[in-house]
Amino acid sequence: xxxxxxxxxxxxxxxxxxxxxxxxxxxxxxxxxxxxxxxxxxxxxxxxxxxxxxxxxxxxxxxxxxxxxxxxxxxxxxxxxxxxxxxxxxxxxxxxxxxxxxxxxxxxxxxxxxxxxxxxxxxxxxxxxxxxxxxxxxxxxxxxxxxxxxxxxxxxxxxxxxxxxxxxxxxxxxxxxxxxxxxxxxxxxxxxxxxxxxxxxxxxxxxxxxxxxxxxxxxxxxxxxxxxxxxxxxxxxxxxxxxxxxxxxxxxxxxxxxxxxxxxxxxxxxxxxxxxxxxxxxxxxxxxxxxxxxxxxxxxxxxxxxxxxxxxxxxxxxxxxxxxxxxxxxxxxxxxxxxxxxxxxxxxxxxxxxxxxxxxxxxxxxxxxxxxxxxxxxxxxxxxxxxxxx
Ligand code: UDP
Numbered sequence: 401x402x403x404x405x406x407x408x409x410x411x412x413x414x415x416x417x418x419x420x421x422x423x424x425x426x427x428x429x430x431x432x433x434x435x436x437x438x439x440x441x442x443x444x445x446x447x448x449x450x451x452x453x454x455x456x457x458x459x460x461x462x463x464x465x466x467x468x469x470x471x472x473x474x475x476x477x478x479x480x481x482x483x484x485x486x487x488x489x490x491x492x493x494x495x496x497x498x499x500x501x502x503x504x505x506x507x508x509x510x511x512x513x514x515x516x517x518x519x520x521x522x523x524x525x526x527x528x529x530x531x532x533x534x535x536x537x538x539x540x541x542x543x544x545x546x547x548x549x550x551x552x553x554x555x556x557x558x559x560x561x562x563x564x565x566x567x568x569x570x571x572x573x574x575x576x577x578x579x580x581x582x583x584x585x586x587x588x589x590x591x592x593x594x595x596x597x598x599x600x601x602x603x604x605x606x607x608x609x610x611x612x613x614x615x616x617x618x619x620x621x622x623x624x625x626x627x628x629x630x631x632x633x634x635x636x637x638x639x640x641x642x643x644x645x646x647x648x649x650x651x652x653x654x655x656x657x658x659x660x661x662x663x664x665x666x667x668x669x670x671x672x673x674x675x676x677x678x679x680x681x682x683x684x685x686x687x688x689x690x691x692x693x694x695x696x697x698x699x700x701x702x703x704x705x706x707x708x709x710x711x712x713x714x715x716x717x718x719x720x721x722x723x724x725x726x727x728x729x730x731x732x733x734x735x736x737x738x739x740x741x742x743x744x745x746x747x748x749x750x751x752x753x754x755x756x757x758x759x760x761x762x763x764x765x766x767x768x769x770x771x772x773x774x775x776x777x778x779x780x781x782x783x784x785x786x787x788x789x790x
Contacts, residue, residue, distance in 0.1 A: 422458050423781055426520060426527040427451060429465040430555070431491035431513040431534050435483075436470030438650030438676040441624050442704035443533050443555040445679065446602060448474035450531075451481050453603070453774030462527070464519055466490055466512045473678040475608065486515035493652070494535050495628050495698070498559040505560035507537045517542055524548045528785045535559075540566040544573060549784045553579045553600075557588035557699040557722070564591050571595040577784060579777075581702035582723045588699050598780055602702050603773025604764070608679060609711035611761045612687030618644040618670075619749065620689035620714070622682070622705040623696075626652040632660060633695035637745035639667040646689065650676040687712035691734070691752050694718035695745065703727065706734075711764040713757035717748045733760045 429447045433439035436448075451461045452475070462482040469485055471477045488511025497505045513536055520530055521542075529549050532539040535556045540563075543550045558564055568591040571578050579598040580586040586597040621634045631647065638645040645667070651657045664671045677685065686692065692709035693716075694700070700722035707727060709716050716734035718724035728734040735751060737744035 421787075422460065423454075423528045423778075423785055423787075424460045424526060425454060425462070425781065426523070426530045427461065427463045428516050428520060428530065428532045428534060428539065429463055431466060431510060431516060431536065432493045433466060433490060434468040434470065434485070435463070435465040435476070436473035436678075437468065438473075439624065439652055441555075442702060444474060445704055446553070446555065447533055448476050449603065449605060449770055450774070450777060451476065452479060452605060453770045454778065455479055455481060457774060457778060459778075464516045475605075475679060484519055486512050486519065488512045488515055491534070491536060494556060494559050494563070495626070496653075499627065501560075503559070503561050505562065507562060509536075509538050513538055521546070529781055531781075535563065537562060537566050540570045543570050543577075549577070550574075551577050551579065551781065551784050554585075554701075555581070556701050557585045558590070564589055567591075568593055568595055571597075576780075579780065582726050584699060584722045584726055585701040600776050600780065601768070601773060602704055602707065603768050603770040604704075604707055604711055605770045606711055606765060606768075609683045609708065609764070610687055611711075611713045611757075613713060613757055615690045615714070615757075616688045618646050618672075618689060619691045619693055619717075620646050620648065620686055620709075621693050621695075622648045622686060622708070624652045625649055625657050627656050628696060628698040630695040630697040632663060633697075633740065633742055633745065634693040635660065635663050635667060635671060636742045637693065637695075637749060638669065638671070639663070640742065640746040641749040642668045643749055644670040645672070645693075646685070647671065647673045648675070648677055648682060648685065683708060683712055686714060689714050691715045691717050691749070693745070694724045696722065696724075697740075698722075700724055707764055707768045710760040711768070713761045715752060715755040715757065715760055717745060729759075729763065732756075733763050 430440040430443045464484045467485040467487040491510040491513045531551045533553050575596045579600045623629045692714050702723035706716045706724050716728045719739040720736040721739050730736040735748035
């Protein structure tokens with residue numbers, strides 16, 4: 401990493417000097433896709449929900465996102481949130497780059513990522529805190545050069561050595577500024593100097609998710625259609641169990657989707673692709689599923705679709721790794737099976753009647769309320785702006 405100033409001015413700010421109640425926050429969303437497109441994955445809903453709850457708490461919010469945001473899809477249209485849309489080429493998703501290069505992924509800076517940070521640098525005096533959601537090198541590199549604090553909500557597990565190094569550097573220089581969703585996600589970063597993570601989990605506005613006690617006779621899969629999400633395992637298990645399946649999500653990788661077609665055609669029960677739906681429509685359809693299957697081939701940082709399913713009363717069948725393994729109570733709100741084990745997944749599909757849909761909704765209410773998650777994030781932001789002692 402290049403030479404950086406010995407300190408960021410905000411790192412020395414007196415803790416008591418800036419005891420704010422309402423904070424002015426600048427959220428820099430993923431540069432991979434516009435908000436509401438579905439191609440940015442769960443981080444889109446994370447940004448939208450965080451903005452929604454912080455506005456409810458009385459804070460002032462600005463979100464920077466690539467041009468073409470579909471705010472209605474995430475229920476953001478009517479909220480008093482300033483949205484800045486930046487134009488230009490999108491950032492390639494880190495998981496796509498790492499598929500080609502392994503852990504040696506090069507640093508890339510797209511026009512939207514550069515523009516987002518130009519906006520942040522030129523307008524930082526308007527804000528108390530900048531919150532970065534991009535899993536990219538540039539925001540970490542720029543952190544010491546900013547005059548206001550920068551918090552980083554890291555949305556993925558470790559994928560590249562360069563990212564690990566720059567994240568560890570920021571953690572060392574600015575302890576307390578990094579957050580992850582889960583312990584499992586944080587555990588994927590094996591750096592020489594341990595990273596100082598805040599584990600924040602996630603939350604949903606449960607009023608947006610209706611409990612559905614009586615499902616139809618199909619199971620569901622929800623997510624970006626991309627190789628790391630492992631849809632083929634779900635198709636294989638559903639087919640072995642003669643179980644019909646509905647698929648929801650944006651097609652990120654056309655070639656991957658085409659490669660799945662023979663398995664879909666050969667399946668022993670109907671497999672239907674329903675497209676990408678807004679949160680409001682998704683929860684209505686997802687609620688009718690007998691179960692949600694989560695079968696990723698990578699360590700899922702969280703798996704927000706798992707808590708969306710629970711909120712609708714839908715049990716979750718997932719691999720015992722990553723975020724979903726910290727969410728699902730195996731035998732109560734779903735079943736956890738060994739990663740990649742289609743036979744165990746098929747058996748789990750036959751044991752759905754042992755699970756109680758009300759328990760699923762109750763778990764969501766108990767552990768994943770937007771309010772509780774928002775307060776955790778708010779406390780973190782207060783700490784970083786010097787409004788709280790610890
Ligand atoms: N999603 C959606 N409509 C759909 C399918 C998916 O809004 O039709 C959203 C879903 O609500 C979730 C995201 O896509 O917010 C998928 O996130 P997840 O954390 O499961 O996976 P990621 O894509 O981040 O790896």
